[in-house]
Amino acid sequence: MRSNLEKSKCEQACDILNELGLDSWLVWVRETSQMVDPVLPLILSGDVVWQSALLFTRNGEKLAIVGNFDAGGIEVKNIYDRVIPYTQGIKEHLLAELNRIDPTKIGINFSTDDVAADGMTLGMHILLKSYLEGTPYGNRLVSAEGLVQRLRGRKTPEEINLVQKAVDITEEIFRKAEHFVKPNQTEIEIYKLFHNEMNNYGVTNAWNEDHNPAVDAGPNKEFGHAGPTDNKTKDSQLLHFDFGVRYKNYCSDIQRMFFFGHERDIPSEIQDAFEAVRDAIQAASEYIKPGRLGYEVDAIARDYVKDAGYEEYQHALGHQIGRHAHDGGVLLGPKWERYGDSILGSVEPGNLFTLELYVTTKNYGQVSLEEDIVITENGCRFLSHPQKKLICIV
Amino acid sequence: MRSNLEKSKCEQACDILNELGLDSWLVWVRETSQMVDPVLPLILSGDVVWQSALLFTRNGEKLAIVGNFDAGGIEVKNIYDRVIPYTQGIKEHLLAELNRIDPTKIGINFSTDDVAADGMTLGMHILLKSYLEGTPYGNRLVSAEGLVQRLRGRKTPEEINLVQKAVDITEEIFRKAEHFVKPNQTEIEIYKLFHNEMNNYGVTNAWNEDHNPAVDAGPNKEFGHAGPTDNKTKDSQLLHFDFGVRYKNYCSDIQRMFFFGHERDIPSEIQDAFEAVRDAIQAASEYIKPGRLGYEVDAIARDYVKDAGYEEYQHALGHQIGRHAHDGGVLLGPKWERYGDSILGSVEPGNLFTLELYVTTKNYGQVSLEEDIVITENGCRFLSHPQKKLICIV
CATH class of the missing domain: 3.40.350.10 (Creatinase/prolidase N-terminal domain)
Known part of the structure; x- marks a missing residue:
């Protein structure tokens, strides 16, 4: 095969x-x-x-x-x-x-x-x-x-199916995490529970296992490529994941936000930030289609969060996924030196992209989401189920 | 650590x-x-x-x-x-x-x-x-x-210890194989038994899992980088392994020969070939020391098997091992175009090499062995226990 x-x-x-x-x-x-x-x-x-x-x-x-x-x-x-x-x-x-x-x-x-x-x-x-x-x-x-x-x-149908399967498994593990994630756990404990699930599903890491999943509890940790620490989850605080699995050589890459407390107790500062991120991703997904240039798509989301009063995210809106979590080719990013010409290319049918960004709150740290999409003839289709609201753990 | x-x-x-x-x-x-x-x-x-x-x-x-x-x-x-x-x-x-x-x-x-x-x-x-x-x-x-x-x-003592551990595990698995390898098994069955043992020891593949271990049963398979097949082990025939494990990022690489039958029934054609290979490796190990050039060491073993009346092996006598099974640097090989200048360098204390070669018999296919050594101040020390005689499975 x-x-x-x-x-x-x-x-x-x-x-x-x-x-x-x-x-x-x-x-x-x-x-x-x-x-x-x-x-x-x-x-x-x-x-x-x-x-x-x-x-x-x-x-x-x-x-x-x-x-x-x-x-x-x-x-x-x-x-x-x-x-x-x-x-x-x-x-x-x-x-x-x-x-x-x-x-x-x-x-x-x-x-x-x-x-x-x-x-x-x-x-x-x-x-x-x-x-x-x-x-x-x-x-x-x-x-x-x-x-x-x-x-x-240009992913073949077989390649798209493999990434879809990786995404499906990632989402199943996130659903299980709603049960095993609790307040007062360390990031390392949660990381290990994710790895147990990966073993159960027979999948490996979409990127270096040191920081897959990235697990960021509370307001004081900058998101990035650092691994989990002894930092503990706490009531009324956020928990962030950046998690991807490799299934038969093809990768997913998804970020999710959890909140410790009842939905009614989410501070408006967090809720506003969450909605800005969610809706900026949604706006980019509605804009993207074959022929759009990488930096044009990035600008939709970037302007959205800036217009909402947040600082712009310090990375690109999206990268391709496939054999690797960062699969090269056209990038949905701003015209910064470090991105070179990769943001000048145009989007094609069969491309698989992430859409991801964060904003920073004053008191609760960063809020960051990431979804996976496939480019269709006229637009895009989500491979992941976009996170609509904070996952509340009580 | x-x-x-x-x-x-x-x-x-x-x-x-x-x-x-x-x-x-x-x-x-x-x-x-x-x-x-x-x-x-x-x-x-x-x-x-x-x-x-x-x-x-x-x-x-x-x-x-x-x-x-x-x-x-x-x-x-x-x-x-x-x-x-x-x-x-x-x-x-x-x-x-x-x-x-x-x-x-x-x-x-x-x-x-x-x-x-x-x-x-x-x-x-x-x-x-x-x-x-x-x-x-x-x-x-x-x-x-x-x-x-x-x-x-120049491996540090910590690096040498890690490779030694990888070699020890490889040899333990070979010892277990003396019990689970039988006549009338397919190469693929034997391959899977090796992988079960690798899981038990918590080690991964030193090279692509497609052909680790290489399992070559009987006279009709050329050794190389092809994977195991439905080819079956048979009485009075040879079985060859090329097997390496990765332990905490450091690799072993060892070849062993099994024979199906009693020691007394080993055909002299096989026994002579085995001894030529074993003794050519021994001769090279006695010659190698800091300052020797790569091609000089290769020539010792190559001349040995040629003098014994066999065709010369179509590869280098030895490569370095470490982070990779083929770890680069000075190579113990002949002056062939494909080896470039890598065989002109000199051996240094702390280098880890394989010593490996094969000869071809008329009726029983190839006989091939591979040992792992560390270069000391005055010579070398074996990390593996050199195979002294054919492992007989009855």
Whole structure:
């Protein structure tokens, strides 16, 4: 089943080559158990040890030139038209195939803005250039960023189903948490209860387990990527979660807010903040559709909370999810240096995004929510059930 | 406990800067949950999201310039002298620190030959060069390969203990396998029994779980990186394992040979092959010591099996182990194109290597063994108990 997914992504890659008018795409990797081009798992499950060239053409040809010990494991996956093994060196095999195909442009994986499209290392680039010396191909290397972003971003129905399942499990665990979360627990205790549930469901962490879930009790903890502490939950205070699971290699990423007390006792300061966050996400979800640019969508939510009198959130409104919780490609973010060009791209059908933001209250810390959506032909559909009101624990 | 290990590796890095006469080392990363510089986990547990600069000087200064949401999680680890958070962009902070330190050389992580020292992506290099434009520092970037190889290769006592523990667990599971492995089992059944034991011991895979352990029954399967199949174990035939576990982030990598039948019934063809492999490993272990070059050690074992009348093995004699089963640095291998310069380096005290090789019999397939060693001041010590004779299952 897994290898069908990869085969369909490889076929999608050849289609995108055509769409972009690019002749060929070269994924150039080695020792992927140590450092892996983020695009590789989409087109090949498992690892390669030696220098390997995965070569795709707009004619639909799919080749794998790999070390002899890697070849058998790749052949049985039945993804590539030809698996070409080598023993002492890859150079002559690579040159032979390039000479045969003679591409006028060869896309390779580098990008200043998108980590997911930046899978070639500097050393591997130097090596590739040295192998191509004396051929015309060294000067035909171009960035495959556009291809990788489309390939990664345009989820197939099978990929969307896997993320939906990850989201469903995340929400089930949150529902269970309504019963096991209590006042006077430490963040670490709650964190462990979440991990017990993850084991029950057979899912792993969507990001580093140190801070998944992030558990933030009370007003004095800045949300971020810090792990849970001995900090305790308290009556009349908030509790925040940022939680994602990985189900068959696909990830969810959801934030939820709990309040310790009866609904009638929620301070208006908290309720107002909650509604601002919830409604800013809702406004962005109503605006987003294919063709919208990343920064345009961010601005809808950002302006919403600023108009409501809050400081703007210090991050992007949304990132793509998929193989990773941060899946690269177009970002729904402001025009800040650190986001580079990733916020200039446009949203496409099949993209999966988070919508997330926080505002800061005067006395109760931050209020932050995060939902997961899929872009449809005309707008978006929520994969998660957007949090409508604070979850009250009494 | 974990952060002490990282702190001691950071201090080791500053010492190696001095030894190499290198002013500074810049580890330049982003979104490490997607693609991580292989050296990062040695000097920082957990992930960073935004562009991050970890900067080390020969004076022992250790700085982390990181995105605001990452800063808290790094500060609590107490590894770095200063953690400098930024919100919109890293450039001005990075330039301010470089201007203050004013290094004449800045080591960055790239290498054509060693994946473990090649952690900078091409896109991140382009970005770094653009940030350094108009400063003298863009032209002061040099490869930190020598530093990374020493840092990774020279295991601290704590690191050696962790690998020893991984080796001990691997051997315990092999001992249990003497009871649960039987004739007429499929490779997949045996694979699952190994995974049950891994769960019992709370260890994970040292490499991709698809082929860990590699389980190769009978004469018709080429050893390599293919996974277990429905192929069945048979009386009077061999069974081969390549198996490694990860214990607290440190790996083992061991190969063992089983024979189905009584010791007295081992065909001489198998026994001779086994002894050639075992004794070639022993010869290499007696030769290896600090100062020996990678290809010199490989040649001892390679000549041994060739002199015994076998074809030479089509891989390197040994690789380093540690955080990864293939841990980069000096390789004990022949002068083949695919190994580049990695086999020209010399062995150092504290290095952990595998010693592994196979020979091919005419009627019974391949015979392959692999042991794990640590380099001492004068030679080496085995971490594994070298396999002295075939494990006979009756």
